[in-house]
Amino acid sequence: MPILKIGGSIQKDEKDYELIAERIEKYSSKTDKVIVVTSALKGVTNSLIEATENRDKAVDLITEIYDRHVKLLSKLVEGPEFENAFKSLSKLADELFRIAWSIKVLDETSTRVRDYILSFGERMASVTLASVLKSKRMNAQAYPEPVLVTDDSFGEANVIEDLSINEARKLLEIDSKIVVSPGFIGKTVMDRYTTVGRGGSDYTATLLGKLLGLSEVRLITEVPGIMTADPRKFPGAKTITRLSLEEAMELAQMGAKRLHPRTFEPMFNNDLKVYIEGLYDEGYTLVEGTCDSSDKLKGIAILEDLKLISVESTKIVGKIGSAARVMEKAREAGVNIVSLSQPASETTIHLLVDARSSNTLTSRLEELKDVNTVNVQDASAVSVVGCGLRKKELFKEILREASSFDITSVSRGLSNVSATFIVKRDEGFNLAKDLHEVVIRWTN
Structure with a gap:
């Protein structure tokens, strides 16, 4: 049934x-x-x-x-x-x-x-x-x-x-x-x-x-399934025949095919298979199970219209609760944090948010007494997804491709099946394009 x-x-x-x-x-x-x-x-x-x-x-x-x-x-x-x-x-x-x-x-x-x-x-x-x-x-x-x-x-x-x-x-x-x-x-x-x-x-x-x-x-x-990238923007994009649950979750969270972020959540601990199929063309993507040893790279996704808010101060170094106070300001402003990062030096806290929320959050953050400056810049988040990223040689190739861009941060996703790069907005599409070419070479 x-x-x-x-x-x-x-x-x-x-x-x-x-x-x-x-x-x-x-x-x-x-x-x-x-x-x-x-x-x-x-x-x-x-x-x-x-x-x-x-x-x-x-x-x-x-x-x-x-x-x-x-x-x-x-x-x-x-x-x-x-x-x-x-x-x-x-x-x-x-x-x-x-x-x-x-x-x-x-x-x-x-x-x-x-x-x-x-x-x-x-x-x-x-x-x-x-x-x-x-x-x-x-x-x-x-x-x-x-x-x-x-x-x-x-x-x-x-x-x-x-x-x-x-x-x-x-x-x-x-x-x-x-x-x-x-x-x-x-x-x-x-x-x-x-x-x-x-x-x-x-x-x-x-x-x-x-x-x-x-x-x-x-x-x-x-469309006939989830594709390696948005075919309207990335020529050569093709349908992904199979995704593990972890890969599908990462692509959904990044807005692939405008899927609800929780689309695949009910599959956890259940024997449930999900097919994404097209009405007009043959083809489908099957989402099932976990990573397979033969899996390589599956697709890329890009989030645009973002703002990177950088909270900088030497006064927050080593001070317990500094990040918590920043996050509390985001909560008070009702702003969702897309990404959060901080160097080990603790001198800067980077917050990635939707562009429409940035002014509200920025004004709140400027209220913090132990903050020197709050900088804001346009940004994009580019993710590459695939169980193959668990393999050092594939992850290294992705890093080499991305190294020519001005990267603010790199983070790993669920079960290490994704890598997300935060870059300036004007570099986002070009980075995604280059990473998509790598994905196409390694798609299975």
Whole structure:
């Protein structure tokens, strides 16, 4: 019994839905039951976010979202199935319109209300996809409510697995061969909608695989698997046929294919295989197991739009708690630290953060009495991933390639299957390009 996750990037038009239906039918013909986890249609989540930020346009944006779903239905679904889906979508839209009017009048949106608004993208997609499948005589049913129980950390909610198991099992009790359920969203014990972060449908699918004790999850998207690099920026990038769990975790954390950072976390200590496959082209990446002795290099990833904040002072040398005070300022500012490093001399603490957070954190750090200067510069983080980095000869080759660049720091990742280089932003792409060429030579 597989779980199939249908990405939002492949839900653009009726042609996509024809291919999606064929893919689901292919897998459903081999088993008694299939759970389909769906993202919102392409662009819908961004439109809903815009509605929360530009409240004067909220009603118009929601009207466009509703019209888009109905138009799609009209091209793919007929008769009673269209009428039933139309009623369900209209009910959801009416609820969403009421919220839009309220936030326009109040001119205010809390994180809780924002998550509530975002939940409609996946809920409407569940209804739409299930109706398309039923119109093609598949035994399908929508279950448009979230099955994940979370805490109330709206925007980045944490799943409470013990409570989610019973909710997840409800999918198995539905008397339909194909059950379509929303990804990305959850509910608190008080029945308030939450979201688990962008890309959360991937995480939803793998977590359901774990909770239900299944062995196979397939993430269906626009590209045929995880590639050695972004093919739009790096000519010659190719699909990675197999990744160990450690390698996949490192690439996900660095934003490869925009995977949720926790996508592969449910695989730990579970006999779960995850396939990332393309809808339009043949090919896939299999994520399974741990490092193999034959593994070499797999891929590169680059994070841009970062700032490197360097806290410098001789007064912090040997002083217990200096780094802790710096980190406390980051916590107070609500800033996530992407990377942290400090030389053994203890004279400098380097903090890598998202560029949008740098001004807030910098002003906080300047409040520290024992700090001489706080310097800020544009930066990029470039990672190369592969179990082969555990081998000295391969790691040395990567270091040689990187040595011609002005490197601020080098760090090793999970189980030493990655190496990340912090460089000036204007050197980031060139370093990534050179390292990708090494990866291609050693990819197996």
